[in-house]
Amino acid sequence: MSLSPEHEEFRKVVRAFADREVRPKAAYYDERAEFPTDVILACGEQGFLGLPIPERYGGAGADYLSYLICVEELARVDPSVAITVEAHTSLVCNLLYHFGTEDQKTRWLTPLAAGKKIGAFALTEPGAGSDAGGTQTSAREDGDDYVINGAKMFITNSGTDISLLAIATARMADGQISAFIVPVGTPGFEIGRKLRKIGWHASDTRELAFTDCRVPKHNLLGESGKGFNQFLAQLDDGRIAIAALAVGQAQGCLDECLRYVAERRQFGRPIGSFQAIQFKLADMATKIHHAKLAVYHAGNLRQNGDPFKIEASMTKLFATEMAVDIAREAVQVHGGYGFIEEFPVARFYRDSKVLEIGEGTSEVQRIIIARQLGLDPGLR
Amino acid sequence: MNIVVTVKQIPDPNVAPQLDGNRLKRTGVAGVLDPGDEFGVEAGLQIAAAHGGEVTVVSMGPAQAMEAVRKALSMGATKGVLVSDDALQGSDALHTARVLAEAIKNTGFDLIISGVESTDGYTGVVPQMIASILDIPSATFAKSIEINGDTVKINRQTEKGYDEVEVQMPCVITVTAGVNEPRYPSFKGIVEAKKKPVDEPGSPVAGESTSQNVESVNDAPQRGAGEVVEDDGSGAAKIADFLAQAKVI
Structure with missing residues (x-):
């Protein structure tokens, strides 16, 4: 995984934005099942709704890696916001940019990538x-x-x-x-x-x-x-982004656990001093580390124009299943408090399952990987 | 218009501070652009956008303070000056002001903007000292800034409200945290910041960097336990009395 110092700097910016502008409202919108229009428009003002799109089409003129970083950091505090940005960018802006005529790009991509509207x-x-x-x-x-x-x-x-x-x-x-x-x-x-x-x-x-x-x-x-085959090829892009979303959400779970185990006391000690808890958190950190390496490895391949189909599917498969495991363990670490909505891990737990389903189920990813290995999946 | 914004790198306030002798350790620890200075940079950028001109950020600090200068550049400032010199370690407020004033003079200026005070040293006197050394007026604690020709009008935050103050440029303005909402740098801004020119002169001022000696550093006293008041129906009145006593209301 090689992220430039500029990318690391950008991560700090997105993290600060997510902490200040997204985190305080996450529980509010989740509880009401209300679309966070103000938060998404604020993302748009920062250029987060068109990061990999050139400026001449309203985008931020950044790159694919900065987009992955953005999705990851948003998911760390609010997966709903992250998926809104991801679906808009990977599936809509990306398709319009790659397949749109000049007129279509001017008319439809520009307001989307500029963050005024979503698709x-x-x-x-x-x-x-x-x-x-x-x-x-x-x-x-x-x-x-x-x-x-x-x-x-x-x-x-x-x-x-x-x-x-x-x-x-x-x-x-x-x-x-x-x-x-x-x-x-x-x-x-x-x-x-x-x-x-x-x-x-x-x-x-x-x-x-x-x-x-x-x-x-x-x-x-x-x-x-030709639309169908062209689009299926572009879906690989989105798979890495969903994996980035999974990594961010898993990191959000770990953040919450680290805070909680230092505060929560049982048997006269913080529960973070028990090895049973420590091992859970050590496992979480290790899995997140590896999933993150996979995300940015695949992202680098994509950014450099190298083939990345099998990497995209493997990364999506691994990172999303990991995120579901970690959300479950994060609730376990929180005990009864993890099962009530006041604690963010409850929301992360509910948010996690769909990761194994959307933009290609885990089973579809396994089919793709098996095909890339040269195996005949028996589908006709 | 030449707008100069003074900026400082401070140890990350989210990390427990480390001491180097009796002084704050500044090298080899995570540093950030002083959050108070982000308001100054934003004010400068807004004035440059509305009235034309460019923003130069001027800083003094160890080599790693370049990160703070780059952060300001990534927000949109045009160029930077970082005075970095081993001889300046442990500079007191007056010497810091001499160095910054000299660097600002070399850069050229119409308007100098600073945060009210740094978030590490909190002396809150450097901007006024710069004004004094440059022999120009200063207007402090601005919660809003308005430019009319070569006149700067600010609303100066006071305990009771605000005063309207007018000064002629060139001048120094210090800004409070309420003056604006600092922008987040864009990815493109971050990339471009690496290419923007930053001048790195040695200290332009000779002489002792400090006339102060920090004798000892002591922990702040622990806050005492609060008073618990059972609400027997008079709770609201008691809170009001407490706030009145504290002169909050």
Whole structure:
């Protein structure tokens, strides 16, 4: 893992921002399951909603590693904020930047990367999760428009006050899957109710419905019929970012444990003086260290333009399973206090499980890794 | 407009301070840009943005104080001056002011902005001494700053409220923590800060760096236990009395 002194300096800045601007509000928004619009706009003002995007498209003109650092440090205090930034950047800004026409970038990427608005990526459907190729949503040509029909599920950032658009995948008449920019407010684009989740309460997750939803032909993103494969390649980017999110959240758990074990006394001693507790914390620190090395190793490969597919999947798999383990152990270290909502580890515990599911389940990661090892996974 | 902001690196206030003899250890310990100086840098940047000009940060300290200068540059200052000289170790407030005043004179200035006091030494006199040495007016404890031509108008924080004070440039202004919200440096700002020019002269002032000798350092007295008052219905009145006695209300 080689982060430059500039990256380490940037980490300090994001950490200070997260401590001052995000941490004090995390429990408030979680408890109310309310989207933290003010916090996200504050992130936007710092350039955190467009870190890897060039300045000419509204971005901060930073790089991919600084983006990973940002997601990690935000997750350390509030995974809901981190996933909002991650889904917006990895899935939406990244796709618009790589596949958008100049007009699309000017019109749609710029307000997103500048942090004035956020975007949603609508791939998953009620019946198409890991099997994203099973997309049922359809797009048919009609004059100068495409007409989209279908439903999408678990779509992050889709129904907030600052949501600008969804990038929705749909099957064309020739059977190929393409993607379309669908602005919020387009007739026939219905933003469904906010889903009640066991974690990530402050992130906005919804069901979307498209009913004869017309978008102009120039809203097709990328080449017709090639969208699906192009996008799958870009999803590797997001996997490293989710791993960074997992590392940050696990570090947040360890921070809370270190504070708690120094204060909590049982049998006349701080519980941090018991070896049973010390070993738990030593294990946590060791796992976080290794997951972090993996994140920034994969991040460096990505930043340098080297292949990183297997590393992205291995890192996502390892870091997210680690984060779930550590959240569980962090609650254990807190005992009964870990089971009540006043303590941040309870929130981290609820927030952790989805890490093994979103942006490719642990099982999907294992399939990808096995394929990269040259094994035939038996899927046809 | 040439805006000079004085900055200082202090040992990280979140880490227990270490002593080097009877003096605060400053090298080999984690240092940060004095949080009080961030308000000065922000004030300078805002004035430069609104009225034109550039911001030069001037500092005195050991070589590692460059980190604090770079931090100010990463916020957006144009260039820096770091006076670093072994002969300056243990400088008292007056000698520090002489050195900074000389460095500022060499840089050129219309407006000098400082924090009210450092967050380690807390003498709170260096900015006024700089003004005196440069023979220019100073206006202190600014909670707001307004520039009109070559006049600087500040709201000067007092115990009861604030005074409106006007001074002519060139002048020294000290700013309180309430004057603005310091910006966070961007990644690009951090990268660019490494390329910005920083002048590193030796001490421009000869002579003894201090006329003071710290005889001993003692721990602050432990705070005594508070008074516990059972609320028998008169709790609110008792709190009000206590606050009135403390002259808070």
